[in-house]
Amino acid sequence: MLQTSGLLLTENKDGTIIVEYEDYDIPLGGDFSSIYYLNSDNAKLLRKAMRKRHPLLSLKKALIKEVGKNLSDSKFVKLMKELNVKYDHSTWRS
8 A cells, every 4th residue: 555755854954955755665566756856055945935935834844835745746846936946856666
């Protein structure tokens, strides 16, 4: 049965951000992960935009409000485009 990690957020000391999720036991077998990497400049843009939209929420809670607790890829891509935030994206499947 498919299980998910939900939205995972890592804020690194160098100012970069990693936003990701992992799905376990996908129907085709194995696990799947989708990972978004934001450099420090784009991470600043995202933090600023989320503070403006959701001033009382942490960055993680603001992102969940915007893209869902399980991190909808399509919503994330749309949000980043709307905010003019650039990112690198990778996926893996085991």
